[in-house]
Amino acid sequence: MSDVLARLRKLQSADLPVHGGRTLAYVYDSGLAEVDRVGREAVAAYAGSNGLDPTAFPSLLQMENDVVGFAADLLDAPPSAVGTITSGGTESVLLAVQSARDSRLDVTTPTIVVPTTVHAAFHKAAHYFGVEIRQVPVSADFRADPAAMAAATDDSTVLVVVSAPSYAHGVVDPVEAIATDAAARGIRCHVDACIGGWVLPYAARLGRPVPPWTFAVEGVTSISVDLHKYGYAPKGTSVLLHRTPAHRRPQFFASASWPGYTMLNSTMQSTKSGGPLAGAWAVLETLGDEGYLRLSRDVFEAVDRIVAGIAAPLRVVVPPDSTLVALATDDSCDPFTICDEMAARGWYVQPQMSYDGHRATVHLSVSAATLASVDEFLTALGESVAAAVAAGPVAVDPGVAAFIAALDPATLSDDDFDGLLAASGLVGESDSGSLELPGRMAEVNAMLDLASPAMREALLVAFLDRLSRPVRGAAGGPTPL
Numbered sequence: 001m002s003d004v005l006a007r008l009r010k011l012q013s014a015d016l017p018v019h020g021g022r023t024l025a026y027v028y029d030s031g032l033a034e035v036d037r038v039g040r041e042a043v044a045a046y047a048g049s050n051g052l053d054p055t056a057f058p059s060l061l062q063m064e065n066d067v068v069g070f071a072a073d074l075l076d077a078p079p080s081a082v083g084t085i086t087s088g089g090t091e092s093v094l095l096a097v098q099s100a101r102d103s104r105l106d107v108t109t110p111t112i113v114v115p116t117t118v119h120a121a122f123h124k125a126a127h128y129f130g131v132e133i134r135q136v137p138v139s140a141d142f143r144a145d146p147a148a149m150a151a152a153t154d155d156s157t158v159l160v161v162v163s164a165p166s167y168a169h170g171v172v173d174p175v176e177a178i179a180t181d182a183a184a185r186g187i188r189c190h191v192d193a194c195i196g197g198w199v200l201p202y203a204a205r206l207g208r209p210v211p212p213w214t215f216a217v218e219g220v221t222s223i224s225v226d227l228h229k230y231g232y233a234p235k236g237t238s239v240l241l242h243r244t245p246a247h248r249r250p251q252f253f254a255s256a257s258w259p260g261y262t263m264l265n266s267t268m269q270s271t272k273s274g275g276p277l278a279g280a281w282a283v284l285e286t287l288g289d290e291g292y293l294r295l296s297r298d299v300f301e302a303v304d305r306i307v308a309g310i311a312a313p314l315r316v317v318v319p320p321d322s323t324l325v326a327l328a329t330d331d332s333c334d335p336f337t338i339c340d341e342m343a344a345r346g347w348y349v350q351p352q353m354s355y356d357g358h359r360a361t362v363h364l365s366v367s368a369a370t371l372a373s374v375d376e377f378l379t380a381l382g383e384s385v386a387a388a389v390a391a392g393p394v395a396v397d398p399g400v401a402a403f404i405a406a407l408d409p410a411t412l413s414d415d416d417f418d419g420l421l422a423a424s425g426l427v428g429e430s431d432s433g434s435l436e437l438p439g440r441m442a443e444v445n446a447m448l449d450l451a452s453p454a455m456r457e458a459l460l461v462a463f464l465d466r467l468s469r470p471v472r473g474a475a476g477g478p479t480p481l
């Protein structure tokens with residue numbers, strides 16, 4: 001048995017580190033070993049408990065009500081507010097859209113109105129639930145434009161969405177103006193605070209300028225906030241809060257139309273592990289309000305020092321309202337090479353492709369744990385930029401660029417995708433014939449950056465399809481036919 005766990009640890013050693021504050025996307029690190037330990041032990045203790053039935057596992061119901069209560073207090077929710085624990089930001093977003101759609105069954109072709117900077121989870125929701133998504137261009141400061149949002153809203157609109165903050169640029173939308181307009185028309189307004197909802201209230205308490213965005217804004221009807229981001233909890237927990245039980249009602253699903261137990265769900269999952277909720281509850285109880293205030297002080301000190309340390313040819317795209325920073329370069333180098341160079345120095349920073357007329361950027365989600373090594377981060381970044389300038393921007397062959405730009409993914413066959421994946425360097429074959437991922441990504445990213453968003457999506461779907469293929473005949477498994 002210990003051999004299995006040793007093998008597991010060996011497998012895991014190829015992954016990005018989740019501790020140490022050097023992974024600036026995907027993971028959020030408090031840097032506190034005790035918080036981590038308590039969270040993990042709680043996950044393990046509840047790994048087999050089933051959140052499907054609160055009467056069978058009343059401790060999970062208790063923990064859910066505790067965590068939702070903490071979130072409600074944090075986000076200025078009125079006494080009428082209710083909420084649900086979900087598996088993550090995307091599930092909270094999906095349920096916000098689904099409940100808005102189903103609150104307006106009189107609307108036959110429902111639409112949602114979002115700024116172009118809204119998280120891709122809303123595109124997924126629109127796709128899943130047959131809702132049209134109206135993307136509204138943002139202002140020059142990357143914040144949603146209230147007048148343009150209002151102009152895109154009409155009788156078919158079931159939900160207006162804003163971000164606090166947006167993932168790609170880290171700025172808070174003008175929630176008050178947009179929510180007020182939505183309320184005047186009787187339309188729901190959701191604030192996607194998945195990534196910022198647990199730090200922005202503390203930022204305000206620390207005296208930083210944060211525009212109003214919580215339930216204190218009258219027209220806000222729901223807010224999503226993730227515990228597995230700046231709640232520093234183990235993965236698998238988010239909160240979806242609604243202003244009133246009536247706003248939440250369409251989110252519930254029940255079915256007695258079969259011979260088994262009556263299915264009764266508040267989320268997309270039915271059977272669900274109690275682990276993530278127990279982990280989040282334990283982290284919340286350990287840190288408490290004071291703990292989050294301290295971690296917020298740390299993370300904002302780290303953000304301020306990083307922003308102050310950015311030097312040409314890098315620049316901060318827009319001063320961040322929260323803990324996310326987007327960095328752009330000039331023509332002397334490209335952001336994709338900087339990401340590779342940072343990886344070579346033990347730092348993960350995330351490439352963001354060009355979009356809507358704006359060039360590609362480097363994304364940083366700064367964690368409290370990063371504070372301890374901000375100087376090291378800035379040194380690595382300086383070296384990475386120097387290396388990227390020395391290498392020059394990645395040159396994509398103009399013929400290849402023109403070819404990719406002209407491709408229509410809808411007309412491509414599986415064989416075409418195989419050829420394109422090989423040509424782009426996204427997948428190669430090792431000597432043993434298995435798929436191999438590229439070590440450096442700059443060339444691949446530069447090529448993807450030239451493709452249309454639709455082409456990028458299609459290529460990456462083909463890529464994921466090729467990656468996820470079962471290992472047959474594994475030792476210890478059944479003998480294949």
Ligand SMILES: Cc1ncc(COP(=O)(O)O)c(C=O)c1O
Nearest residue numbers: 088089090119121167192194195
């Ligand atoms: C603003 C925002 N909304 C939604 C999500 C989706 O969250 P998840 O990845 O937990 O599904 C994210 C993730 O980064 C986010 O930043």
